[in-house]
Amino acid sequence: MVVTQEDILAIQPEIEEYAREYGLDFFPVIFELVDYDTMNRLAAYGGFPVRYPHWRFGMEYDQLSKGYRYGLQKIYEMVINTNPCYAYLQEANGLVDQKLVMAHVYAHCDFFKNNFYFSHTNRKMIDEMANHAARIRRYMDLYGVDTVENFIDTCLSLENLIDYHSPYIKRRSNQNGKPQPASQRPVVKKLRSKKYMEKYINPPEFIEMQIKEYEKKMKTQKKYPPSPERDVLLFLMENAPLENWQYDVLGIIREEAYYFAPQAMTKIMNEGWATYWHSTIMTEKALHPSEVIDYAEHHSGTVANHPGRLNPYRIGVMLFKDIEDRWNKGKFGKDYEECDDLREKKNWDKKLGLGRQKIFEVRKLYNDVTFIDTFLTEDFCREHKLFSFAYNRETKRYEIESREFKKIKQRLLQSLTNLGQPVILVMDANYGNRGELYLKHQFESVELDLGYATDTLQNLFTIWKRPVHIETVLEEKGTILTFDGQDFKKQTIED
Amino acid sequence: MSMILNMENDYQRFQKIIKGKIKENLRKYISNGEMIGRKGKDLVSIPLPQVDIPKFRFGNNGQGGVGQGEGEPGTPLGPGEGEEGAGQAGNEPGQHIREVELTLEELAEILGEELELPNIEPKGKKEIVATKDRYSGISRVGPESLRHFKRTFREALKRQVISGQFDIDKPKIVPIRDDFRYRSWKTITHPESNAVIIYMMDVSGSMWDEQKEIVRLETFWIDTWLRYQYKGLVTRYIIHDAQAQEVDRETFFTVRENGGTVISSAYELCNQIIESDYSPEEWNIYAFHFSDGDNWSREDNKHCAELLQSEILPKVNLFGYGQVDSTYGSGEFIDFLDEHLGDQENLILSYIPDKDAIYDSIKDFLGKGK
Amino acid sequence: MSAGKILLEKMQQEKSRLVEATQKDKFKFVQHQEDDLNFQVKFKDVDRYGIVLDYIAVSRGEPILDVDEINRRLSQQAEKVQKQITYLLEDFRLIELDRMNKRAQLRSYPPYEKENSKFFYEIVLDEGTRIHFQRYQYSREHKRYEKITSQLTLEIFERLVDDLASILK
DSSP states (O other): OOOOHHHHHHHHHHHHHHHHHTTOOOSOEEEEEEOHHHHHHHHHTTTOSOOOOOHHHHHHHHHHHHHHHTTSOOOOEEEOSOSSEEEEEETTSOHHHHHHHHHHHHHHHHHHHHOGGGTTSOTTHHHHHHHHHHHHHHHHHHHOHHHHHHHHHHHHHTTTOSOTTOSSOOOTTSTTSOOOOGGGOHHHHHHTTOGGGGGOSOOHHHHHHHHHHHHHHHHHOSSSSSSOBSOHHHHHHHHSOOOHHHHHHHHHHHHHHHHHHHHHHTHHHHHHHHHHHHHHHHHHTTSOTTOOOOGGGTSTTOOOOOTTBOOHHHHHHHHHHHHHHHHHHTOOHHHHHHOOOHHHHHHOOOOOOOHHHHHHHHHHHOOHHHHHHHHOOHHHHHHTTEEEEEEETTTTEEEEEEOOHHHHHHHHHHHHGGGGSOOEEEEEEEETTTTEEEEEEOOSSOOBOHHHHHHHHHHHHHHHOSOEEEEEEETTEEEEEEEOSSOEEEEEOOO | OOOOOOOHHHHHHHHHHHHHHHHHTHHHHHHOGGGOEEETTTEEEEEEOOOSOOOSOBOSTTOOEEEESOOOTTOBOOTTTTSOSSOOOSOOTTOOOEEEEEEHHHHHHHHHHHHTOOOOOOOTTOEEEOOOOOSOEEESOOOGGGBOHHHHHHHHHHHHHHHTOOOSSSOOOOOOGGGOOEEEOOOOEEEOOEEEEEEEEEOSTTOOHHHHHHHHHHHHHHHHHHHHHOSEEEEEEEEESSSEEEEOHHHHHHOOOOSOOOHHHHHHHHHHHHHHHOOTTTEEEEEEEEEOSOOSOHHHHHHHHHIIIIIITTTOSEEEEEEEOOSSOOOSHHHHHHHHHTTOTTEEEEEEOSGGGHHHHHHHHHTTOO | OOHHHHHHHHHHHHHHHOOSHHHHTSOEEEEEEETTEEEEEEEEEEOSSEEEEEEEEEEESSOOOOHHHHHHHHHHHHHHHHHHOOSSSSEEEEEEEETTTTEEEEEEESOEEETTEEEEEEEEEETTTEEEEEEEEEETTTTEEEEEOEEEEHHHHHHHHHHHHHHHO
């Protein structure tokens, strides 16, 4: 039996009704039925029908379609953070499954609307994406596809150098918080009259002038930036000698990175939330409980499940259920924590019934890091047989490391903090008094991948146009990596 | 919102980059056959170095994670575990190889572009009569059941008008025998190109595994290219030591004899096969012989030269002789051929001392566009 | 006296015979017949310590008529070479056993590699009645096999000659 768009529209009111009954709150949801291939394309594009032209989307699509062919990855649905909320469903799923998926989707939409970290995201992103695409296409017409594509490659290389934990995107250059359009950059004003400049990809005078302005700025300030900057992209936009179109493109990449950041930071919670609700709705409303599809594996980033492997998305629903249980029974607070009688703890039940309320509050205020940090308990780890694993350099394989609560929590937080990426800051933009860029990797315990780092430094140089440095720890020694435009240098820091 | 997501451009762009990377690394793939995996009849998979966009990120060693299940500290995780859910295939830490699939045709294209191989101009006369087309032709004779009425009447009208018999006031068309037209089939001649490759290999005692591997790699590339150039391709295999024998592909690459080396035995058999199965008018014939050049007798060298000159070379598009280095060195057969038949246009001699020389050898063989 | 010793004596004599300077560097040739075995040695020099040898050839007068017998002998002889002649720089391995041409070829394995060349011994058995010993060099530069001399101590030379003879018998 083939499900059609009409079928979907027919069952939508019922599911939506249940969702609202439970208190889920969402923007209007629009469902679309698509086939496997279209779903893969959508996923490759991050859920948006129009994106700027770039081969990375082709690569993503390539990986996804092959992944499916080998049965490893299956995308059940795709929801985007917009108003109205667009949700795409798999054509091939039967009606029963569609109901389940739709319940799942409503929970996602509720999450997008209510979670604090999404509060400043642009809900009209569909138009925004289309706008970005149009601007980039225009630059491609003006300056050539290869030129623009190569520059986008460079920007994407630095895409993760933003301030992830900042809940809103900084727009420093302007008072009223609106982004400063390229045409208002102060340096450009002088050249506005020289219309012919627009045609040139690399007007040397333009770049030279920016460098000179920069040098002037350097002379007047002692230390620039006065304090370390986490939003490296913004810093580059404001200080690197870029042509107008480059400034704009970098700005686009940054906007999109900030748009997607909350999603990356709340993956566990969001999936957990959606799984919680689809199983609640299906079981409590007794729709057809025969097949409960395990949605923890459905998201396109997941690897096939192996025994012993913790699916990071399962932990979300497990935790929500645990929170609900604990707040229903009152298993929190000073009294509970200080109680050391195991049996008493086990049978603790104050019948508070606050569970449901609590999880709604949680979905509003937390992100994955704070979620784990606050709600992962020793009991929980024990009950679910969690362990931490690490790479053993001697045996050259991954092994179970410990069942200690502290270790487990540490490992989990480590992989979540800053989206599992190194924290990198701009320390000095006038290094050596020669206008060189000096970054620092805030080393915790894991070293950078050297190969990737050198390649990225090269891309930084392309934008900064002067030597670039990054301070980090390599082979357990403080090291400064440098790229001066020709060669790489590696210097250990002698203290 | 209509769902016509155009992925074509971005996908093509990506394919182009992949293709570029393969071309960059083609020499490596040509020398290192193991790198190319076969996936079914028409697909190959090739490992490519990172096509990703570099970023500042952690090295894979040292990052741990959290798992669920039984086991004491020290228990190893199973394969595929230990990777954070980032969608990476289960690789060793530190390696980022991406397997890319290509059809043989795409591979051949890349080969041709990178090595600048000219397309082959097949020999002229392979017109093969195809099956009868449907009744799309018109003939003046035929069975009544195939009469084409419209055409018949048109002919009749033409005739009447020309002879002044047609009266516009009283239009009446009466066809006569001569006007009759019938449906008929068209004989369509497809210029179809058929090709046959005859591979010969010396399997005597001095040809060991390393030498066989070189032959295997070369034949793979030659096959890939010729298959791309010709719609129909047949392959025959001959092994020889002091005697020659036709075998199947599997045997060709695995058998080992040590019965001495008499090269003419292979050339005789090759000629026999051509004479009995492939007429040069209809077939584009390719022959390749691989050996370490240690033919045991000078007499036999002469015999080989005769066979080539008077029998084989006149019939084939191309005869390629590839001489490999045996464990002990390389014989004089290639020099002998060069001396005596070096002026023959369709004889190509190639010296292949090691795997790295395969690249240039393929260029030698296929670079003439024969 | 063993054939080897006799040959050595003859070689010394031959060397003394050719005293002129121009002949000193040339290749010299000696022969010896013992029952139905014929020995031929081509050499460059001989002294108290050893010889600079080109080749040794031993043959039996009487041909073997039956083809199967020939091939049987060839196999046997090849095996003996591999088993017995193990005191040279490299051991022998059977490369070819050509039943059609009634010939076997053994070479030392692995060949000795130095700079851009490979060096090895070759023993060819013909028709079960002939055995030939020679050292070769293959130079990558010239892409050619060249016969070269081998240097053997007197003791080893003697032993080699005796072995070659016994293998043929």
